[in-house]
Amino acid sequence: MEIRIGIANTGRELNFETGETADAVKKAVADALGGGAPFITFTDVKGTSYVVPTAGLAYVELGTEETRRVGFVA
Secondary structure, eight states, X not given: OEEEEEETTOSSEEEEEOSSXXXXXXXXXXXXXXXXXXXXXXXXXXXXXXEXXXXXXXXXXXXXXXXXXXXXXX
């Protein structure tokens, strides 16, 4: 699933793909924001970790969990 994160006062977005489900990502973000955590961490499909400060979190956009189709459609 693709995740796009907007960070306040920054012109760029953080884009990456993760193997986690949408519900797991939503729960992690809600827990971090609700619990007053200073940051939240994400890991992409390649194993790279991202640490995002919750104070600067503008939005989190979750893509679909569909697998990509390969080939031609008749």
